[in-house]
Structures are given as C-alpha cells and as structure tokens.
Amino acid sequence: MRPLISWMAAISGYVNRSVQVVYHTRDSFFHVGRGRRDTLVKEYGRLDPRIADIVLDEMRANWWRHLLVSIPLGWCGMWVGWLWSLLLVPLFGWACVRAARQSQPLLLLYAAPAIVMLGLHAAVANQSTRYNLILIGPFSVGAAWIISATLRNARWRSRALAPGP
Numbered sequence: 001m002r003p004l005i006s007w008m009a010a011i012s013g014y015v016n017r018s019v020q021v022v023y024h025t026r027d028s029f030f031h032v033g034r035g036r037r038d039t040l041v042k043e044y045g046r047l048d049p050r051i052a053d054i055v056l057d058e059m060r061a062n063w064w065r066h067l068l069v070s071i072p073l074g075w076c077g078m079w080v081g082w083l084w085s086l087l088l089v090p091l092f093g094w095a096c097v098r099a100a101r102q103s104q105p106l107l108l109l110y111a112a113p114a115i116v117m118l119g120l121h122a123a124v125a126n127q128s129t130r131y132n133l134i135l136i137g138p139f140s141v142g143a144a145w146i147i148s149a150t151l152r153n154a155r156w157r158s159r160a161l162a163p164g165p
Helices: 002-012 029-044 048-077 082-101 106-123 129-161
Strands: none
Touching: 029 048, 048 106, 048 129, 082 106, 082 129, 106 129
C-alpha cells in the first residue's frame, strides 16, 4: 500500500520528484571531478586546449560505459508529455515501424532532428525533458497517424460486417 501512496503523491505533485545532489560530501563524484580539473589547470594553465584530448582518451577507454549511461538518460528525456507519453511513445514507435515498412519516409524525416537532439542530450548526460520538447511534434503526428488508421479500419470493418438493405 505504501508504494501506491508514494506514487500517487508524486503524480499529484505533493512530493518533489527530483533527485537531490549533495556536492559537499567527501570523495563524491563532484569532488573527484573538481580535483581532476584543478590538477589539469595547475599543470597546463588552462583547460580549454586539453579538453578535446581528455574527451577522446576517455571515449577510447570507456566508450561502452558512456553508452550504457546514455541509453537510460535518453529514455528519461524521451517522456516529454508526462503521462500522455505513455500513449504517445508506443504509438510513435509503431508509426515509425509502419512508415519504414510502407516506404513512407516523411514521418521519419520529420522526426530525425528530434531523435538526433534526444541522442545528443543523452550523450552529454542531460536527461531533462524540457530540452527535448522538439519530440512533441513527431510523437503527436505519429500517434495521430496510427489512431486515424485504426479508426478508418474499424469503420471499414463495421461497414463490411453490417447487413445490407
């Protein structure tokens, strides 16, 4: 019963759903990164000329870890319509599969910039949905396409099954 109450409180807005990050704890992720940054600044004077080498070295060594973290961040960033996304995301996926199978690339072309932005934000560890509002258009169009096709097929079937005059 308790998880249900917690979930209902979070949905209704009574509980702060964001995760609190405490920066001032010993050996925290923040302090480890800040220490590495300070060491590099002492050594080179500025961090800007070295940042590309640092990123490339890190990606060469740990690309798979970055990918494993980016996938859930992209998943979190995808839910821009809050509860509506429970309907829109699966319908959008269905519409994309349908567009690819029927060789109708307009939805895929329309959605491409939004999907690229979703991937970019996941790659830079930004899971905030406010930066992915560009997804609302493609999600809505894809969902509308699937819903209208389903209604059209249902109407056609009901006319085919109706007895003639």
